[in-house]
Amino acid sequence: xxxxxxxxxxxxxxxxxxxxxxxxxxxxxxxxxxxxxxxxxxxxxxxxxxxxxxxxxxxxxxxxxxxxxxxxxxxxxxxxxxxxxxxxxxxxxxxxxxxxxxxxxxxxxxxxxxxxxxxxxxxxxxxxxxxxxxxxxxxxxxxxxxxxxxxxxxxxxxxxxxxxxxxxxxxxxxxxxxxxxxxxxxxxxxxxxxxxxxxxxxxxxxxxxxxxxxxxxxxxxxxxxxxxxxxxxxxxxxxxxxxxxxxxxxxxxxxxxxxxxxxxxxxxxxxxxxxxxxxxxxxxxxxxxxxxxxxxxxxxxxxxxxxxxxxxxxxxxxxxxxxxxxxxxxxxxxxxxxxxxxxxxxxxxxxxxxxxxxxxxxxxxxxxxxxxxxxxxxxxxxxxxxxxxxxx
Amino acid sequence: xxxxxxxxxxxxxxxxxxxxxxxxxxxxxxxxxxxxxxxxxxxxxxxxxxxxxxxxxxxxxxxxxxx
Numbered sequence: 001x002x003x004x005x006x007x008x009x010x011x012x013x014x015x016x017x018x019x020x021x022x023x024x025x026x027x028x029x030x031x032x033x034x035x036x037x038x039x040x041x042x043x044x045x046x047x048x049x050x051x052x053x054x055x056x057x058x059x060x061x062x063x064x065x066x067x068x069x070x071x072x073x074x075x076x077x078x079x080x081x082x083x084x085x086x087x088x089x090x091x092x093x094x095x096x097x098x099x100x101x102x103x104x105x106x107x108x109x110x111x112x113x114x115x116x117x118x119x120x121x122x123x124x125x126x127x128x129x130x131x132x133x134x135x136x137x138x139x140x141x142x143x144x145x146x147x148x149x150x151x152x153x154x155x156x157x158x159x160x161x162x163x164x165x166x167x168x169x170x171x172x173x174x175x176x177x178x179x180x181x182x183x184x185x186x187x188x189x190x191x192x193x194x195x196x197x198x199x200x201x202x203x204x205x206x207x208x209x210x211x212x213x214x215x216x217x218x219x220x221x222x223x224x225x226x227x228x229x230x231x232x233x234x235x236x237x238x239x240x241x242x243x244x245x246x247x248x249x250x251x252x253x254x255x256x257x258x259x260x261x262x263x264x265x266x267x268x269x270x271x272x273x274x275x276x277x278x279x280x281x282x283x284x285x286x287x288x289x290x291x292x293x294x295x296x297x298x299x300x301x302x303x304x305x306x307x308x309x310x311x312x313x314x315x316x317x318x319x320x321x322x323x324x325x326x327x328x329x330x331x332x333x334x335x336x337x338x339x340x341x342x343x344x345x346x347x348x349x350x351x352x353x354x355x356x357x358x359x360x361x362x363x364x365x366x367x368x369x370x371x372x373x374x375x376x377x378x379x380x381x382x383x384x385x386x387x388x389x390x391x392x
Numbered sequence: 393x394x395x396x397x398x399x400x401x402x403x404x405x406x407x408x409x410x411x412x413x414x415x416x417x418x419x420x421x422x423x424x425x426x427x428x429x430x431x432x433x434x435x436x437x438x439x440x441x442x443x444x445x446x447x448x449x450x451x452x453x454x455x456x457x458x459x
Binding site (some may be wrong): 018042043293294296297300304318320327331356367368369370372373376377 | 406407408409411412415419420422425447448450
């Protein structure tokens, strides 16, 4: 293997590069990115970078000189538009073809929108540094921000804007925030936390339509309520960026379908980060994980797989979210849980455990970080549910 | 040969990734929410663990050196 092409100038890509070089790969590396910027860090885009306005040099994952010392050729501001797995070539916008021996798909996701831009007008999303710069300009104290969707990104944007002095409403169709991820009981804690911090959180409120007028945007809910918004943000999830793989023969089904070692269905192709779907041996299910640490660890694993290693990727997912003074930390998985136990709860902290088939699979710790390492160990060791909750 | 680990606590945001990667080298202070370095000079055979923690730090505030 002498030519590695990485598509997606992402966090996962940086860790692929590190992994390749750390493990002795000395061949060529080309890094392709649709955005013009060097790989940068995305978690701050809904938090401190949104508050202060994004400064690219503070967000860069590696200083510009690092790519030179790692002998990486940069092809930035040029999206990949096609892949020929027989000829082993990536096709870029403008027609340039990049041959590869090893290909890493690390294109991440794109923010889901409410519909075509012509239908919904100026509804912001948060995915790129440009998105955050545009929204930051609009976050003027006293304005009314309406966030559609009470997922993690929506709640982070709501908290940031509230702290900046805006009036903030959040519209969520489910009965409490984060239901899909955490279930009702844990979600209720987040509802209370946001209400206590002055967010007008409207759960159980389905969106009827968004109407753009010369004086702002009207958000109409199914129950007839109309909210007048100065600024609207949609935080309704992301979809894997796999359109450029159409017709390539790489198997895609809500992400690039990989084997347990992150190899995709074509020779020499691996995937890492938000875009990768693989079978997790510990949890016994296929999953796709849109989290920072997952991108770091999958980047390293994908590099090893390209170099011939055959270990499965079995890291336990871990993510964080900061909302007002709540430092939210989650280890493991909550999806598919058949039981849930609130270990402790109060105004400022909460610990909730998630289990399935008699073992612990996930733990949510809000302002209780020290417990995380213990729960991670219990998840890896598949400790019995009764032993970890004290209910056995 | 030992390792030398340093943590810039000013920049630490309490993401706890270091503790999750290397719980024998790092803990988190429940009061301040910041990292606690449990061993400043671990033996060289802990290098991989220490470097994994450094790589996994979202704030890039962990430095691992030889010596």
